[in-house]
């Protein structure tokens with residue numbers, strides 16, 4: 001079986017990216033990361049592009065047609081799945097429409113609860129009992145595409161934004177690979 005060629009979009013640390021790269025060394029994992037796109041030239045996650053010799057592209061989202069540049073690179077490299085992993089920009093509708101294959105995102109809440117940014121803060125303020133993460137398909141509305149997988153855990157009375165983030169990300173590292181297997185199959 002041929003693995004799907006994946007492009008991962010990042011803006012920050014790239015710890016989910018690192019997990020996906022590591023998992024894709026496994027022959028039975030359905031994707032191989034062939035391109036990394038960052039909207040921040042100093043994103044820490046770009047170190048994984050260098051470490052694992054994966055091509056990368058920095059995009060400037062304040063420039064007109066920046067998405068066409070990204071799409072060109074994606075087409076050139078035969079990418080058939082896009083994974084957003086901590087990409088902090090909204091993809092233009094045209095980009096989503098033009099890329100006719102799956103675009104997947106991971107969000108640090110149990111969607112449809114707490115769409116958007118400042119998730120941990122709002123979860124704590126709202127005194128939620130449970131939280132977790134959601135892996136979902138991307139459509140033209142923010143954090144609203146079809147849900148592939150959710151994983152939850154209990155929030156303890158002593159949890160704060162910092163501990164929630166640590167716990168949620170731990171769950172994310174299991175969830176993203178599992179969701180990709182669920183969506184794309186295992187070889």
Ligand code: GRF
Pocket residue numbers: 010011012013014015016017045085086087106107108133169172
């Ligand atoms: C993740 O927790 C994800 O849920 C959110 O952004 C964070 C990215 O972290 N969308 P990292 O860059 O993968 O370390």
